Amino acid sequence: MFTIIKGFMAMNTTNILKSLRKKINLVDESIIELLSKRQSLIKEIAKEKIEKKLKIRDEKREKELLCFIEKISKQKKLNTQLILKIFKLIILNSVLEQKKFLKIISNKKINDKTISLLGPKGSYSYIAALKYNKYKLKNYELNMLSNFKEIVCAVELNQSHYGILPLENTSSGDIEEVFNLLFEHDIFIINEFYLKIEHCLLSIKTSDIHKIKNVYSHYQPLKQCNKFIQLFPHWNIKKISSSSYGMQKIMQSNCITNAVIGSEEGAKLYGLQIIKKNISNQKKNITRFIIISKKLKKNHKNIPLKTSIVLKLDKNINNFLEILKIFKSYSIVIHKLQTHINIHKPTKKFFYLEITNDLYSNNTIKFIKEIKKIVDFIKILGCYPINNI
Ligand SMILES: O=C(O)C(=O)C[C@]1(C(=O)O)C=C[C@@H](O)C=C1
Numbered sequence: 166m167f168t169i170i171k172g173f174m175a176m177n178t179t180n181i182l183k184s185l186r187k188k189i190n191l192v193d194e195s196i197i198e199l200l201s202k203r204q205s206l207i208k209e210i211a212k213e214k215i216e217k218k219l220k221i222r223d224e225k226r227e228k229e230l231l232c233f234i235e236k237i238s239k240q241k242k243l244n245t246q247l248i249l250k251i252f253k254l255i256i257l258n259s260v261l262e263q264k265k266f267l268k269i270i271s272n273k274k275i276n277d278k279t280i281s282l283l284g285p286k287g288s289y290s291y292i293a294a295l296k297y298n299k300y301k302l303k304n305y306e307l308n309m310l311s312n313f314k315e316i317v318c319a320v321e322l323n324q325s326h327y328g329i330l331p332l333e334n335t336s337s338g339d340i341e342e343v344f345n346l347l348f349e350h351d352i353f354i355i356n357e358f359y360l361k362i363e364h365c366l367l368s369i370k371t372s373d374i375h376k377i378k379n380v381y382s383h384y385q386p387l388k389q390c391n392k393f394i395q396l397f398p399h400w401n402i403k404k405i406s407s408s409s410y411g412m413q414k415i416m417q418s419n420c421i422t423n424a425v426i427g428s429e430e431g432a433k434l435y436g437l438q439i440i441k442k443n444i445s446n447q448k449k450n451i452t453r454f455i456i457i458s459k460k461l462k463k464n465h466k467n468i469p470l471k472t473s474i475v476l477k478l479d480k481n482i483n484n485f486l487e488i489l490k491i492f493k494s495y496s497i498v499i500h501k502l503q504t505h506i507n508i509h510k511p512t513k514k515f516f517y518l519e520i521t522n523d524l525y526s527n528n529t530i531k532f533i534k535e536i537k538k539i540v541d542f543i544k545i546l547g548c549y550p551i552n553n554i
Contacts, residue, residue, distance in 0.1 A: 203255070204262070211263040221263045222311065227256055257318045264310070265324065278302075280456075281316045281325040283383075284309020287409035287431030293360050293454045294329045301356070301456075302327070311406050317346045320457050328352070328457040334362070336389040336446040345508045347457075347546050348475050348515055354547030356456040357471075364390050364426050364445045367412065367437040372421035374440050379403055381411035382426035390426055393444040412437060461547060463525060469551045471500060472524040474533075476516040477542035485516075487539050495532035497522055524548035 214221060231249060238248040280302065282290040291307070298305050308325050310316050319325040330346075333339045347354070364386050368377065379401045380387075380394065386408050387394065394402060405411050408427035412435040415423040424440065432439050464470055478484045492499065501519035522529045524545060537543055 200255070204259075207259040207262055208266060211266045214263070215267055221267060222260050230256070254318070257315065258322055261310075261315065261319050261322065261324050278305045279308040279325045280305045280327040280329060281308040281310050281319040282329045283313065283316065283407050284311070285407070285409050285413060287412055287428060287434045288383075288407045289360070289362055289386075289428060289452065290329055290331065290407075290454075291409065292428060292430055293331075293358075293452075296360065297329065297356075297358065297454075297456065311410075313343055313346055317350045317352055317457065320352050320459055321350050323459060326458065327355075330455055330457060331385065331452045332357075332455045334385065334389060334450065334452045336450050337385055339503065339505070340385065341505065341508060343455075344505045344515075344517060348505070348507075348544065352457045352459060353461045353545070354455045354473055354549055355458045355462040356549050356552070357453060358456075358552050359451050359453050362389070362445065362450045362452050363429065363443055364450065365429055365432060365442050366393075366424055366440040366444055367415075367427055367432045367435075368424040368440055369415060369419055369421060370436075370438045372424070372438075372440070376421045377424045377440075378422040380424045380426065381405050381414065382408045383411075386426045389446060389450060390444045392446045393441075409434075455547075456549075457547075461524075461545065462549065464523070464548060464550060466523065469521065470523045470548055471551045472520050472522055472529065472548045473546035474518045474520070475505075475542075475544045475546055476518065476536070476540045477513070478516065479541050484539055488536060491532060491535045491539075495528055495535070497529070497532055521551065 211221070213219075231252060234252050235245055235249060238245045280294055280298065282288070282294045284291060284307075286309070291309070294307055298307070305326065308319065310319060313330055316325075316328040316330060320328040330343050331340055332343050366374070366377075366380075377397070377400065380397075381403045382405065384404045387402060387404060394400065405414070408425060409431050411425035412427050412431045415425050416435045416437060425437075426444070429439060429442070431437075476488070478488075491497075498521045499518060500521050501517070503517045505515045505517050507513040507515065520529075522532075524530075524533075525548070533543070533545070
């Protein structure tokens with residue numbers, strides 16, 4: 166009798182579960198419908214912006230909107246951090262959609278093979294992308310974006326096949342922002358290469374070093390040239406989205422007091438003069454660029470390969486000793502080992518590792534299985550050919 170009642174209750178619970186799941190389906194359908202409505206509005210906004218020649222991205226509006234979202238999600242007692250994360254992604258997606266729409270409207274041929282990078286033309290990423298495109302991709306269209314996050318999201322959201330990002334530099338070290346994006350987003354490294362970066366101080370042709378008051382650039386070139394900059398304490402240093410955006414701005418402003426730190430190639434593109442060449446802290450200023458993709462790539466077995474991994478451990482330091490033992494027992498060779506701080510939660514650390522092993526070899530597969538047992542979090546960031554400087 167008791168078993169019959171239990172069986173009946175179980176059946177009843179299953180029916181309740183079924184009906185609740187049906188309700189969830191309806192709620193999810195409404196969410197999708199609302200997102201589709203939002204997407205249509207985004208297109209309308211894009212048309213208006215194109216007509217009125219307004220910038221696609223409106224950071225002030227984004228801030229206001231996120232404040233509003235935060236307020237109402239708190240009122241509804243939702244996980245505010247999660248909701249904000251979702252909305253930041255939705256907004257970023259609409260920026261990328263609007264930029265794509267702008268291209269269609271302005272009758273630019275849309276190539277389905279694109280590589281996203283920090284633009285506009287003349288940036289170091291542009292020079293790196295031209296080089297990579299010439300040797301490896303051929304005929305991929307360059308999709309110029311305004312920051313590293315947009316590049317990562319364009320690839321993650323399948324709006325672009327590949328992305329190109331600087332990862333580290335001999336003068337400024339690791340680019341933490343890019344490492345954090347790799348850890349947080351669903352993308353993979355499929356290649357790497359090195360590029361010599363020769364920073365120059367550029368201005369319009371009628372200026373000279375004594376007239377300069379404002380110096381513009383992306384935060385990376387500014388960091389890589391900080392010793393040179395320190396020689397001119399009266400300069401106002403202005404961080405902007407890219408060195409080439411700075412070139413565009415000073416060319417348009419036509420003002421003798423403005424200068425930008427950027428490339429010689431960029432100077433030619435924007436008709437600027439080079440006031441001083443090679444101003445980096447180190448003579449051999451080299452940047453390591455990576456190519457990112459939505460999918461992990463399998464490589465030929467007969468070329469030397471590197472696998473990048475990120476790990477998060479709990480506070481127990483002994484864990485790391487355990488990890489090292491596993492490395493030893495599988496004869497894994499560590500090429501690089503670094504700790505990185507989570508930009509959003511500075512108390513949280515990640516371990517970033519590069520091993521000179523093929524991710525798909527039986528030995529590496531077994532090694533990763535072992536590691537997974539003792540870490541809090543592991544993400545394979547990619548497997549790609551080793552490209553020495
Ligand atoms: O309000 C706008 O201007 C929009 O284009 C919409 C939107 C959004 O998705 O909410 C997208 C991009 C802007 O940077 C700000 C907001």
